[in-house]
Amino acid sequence: MNIAVFASGRGTNLQAILNAIKKNKLKANLSLVLSDNKTALALKRAKRAGIKTVFLDPKLFPAREDFDREALKYLEEAKVDLVVLAGFMRIVSPVLTARFPDRIINIHPALLPSFKGTQAIKDAFLYGVKVTGVTVHFVDEKLDHGAIILQAALKIKDTDTLESLEARIHKLEHKLYPEAIRLIVENRLKISQRSVKIV
Ligand code: GRF
16 A cells, blocks of 8 residues: 655654554555645655655645645655645645545544644643543544544643643554554455444
8 A cells, every 4th residue: 555644744653654664563655755844854754764755835836726736646646545644734625535535544632523723732731631642533624523543542640741741642643643554554444424443
């Protein structure tokens, strides 16, 4: 299976995926890393690993659909089967979701449907919840909305600061995302509307 990772930032989840492939825990081919941020550390990580990278300048594609049409060209060229969003700070349009039904996934640093959006760890921490976690889900046109593939919970300790909670969430993400990708690669998911079962 050919995978593309879309990332806008540090790319620690990309790194976890790269490591899982290297250790043969994930039998997939990372064919492409695409970013909307020229200086994303994710692009550096990909180049270091010898993976093809693409930077698409959002200024040149002001309409979401135009950006996605351009991205689609690269996905077709690399014969990508699965698109993995890893800290990609854009909502994908039907141009991509229609072409890759149940084949675009995202990771979110909270237990959806709680704390959607870009500040999820902080929002959960400030809300004072006792349990939060990580969600891997399919992507549709709505923000942080598609069917849930895997979730993992963690208890917030009285001694946690926002920084320590962020570190604990990221550690959990790096375990959960390669695991979710492996389930897809091994064709282990049975999807019926919002219900995703592992078979
Ligand atoms: C992660 O916390 C992920 O859940 C969210 O964006 C962050 C990306 O981190 N969608 P990184 O770029 O993979 O380090």
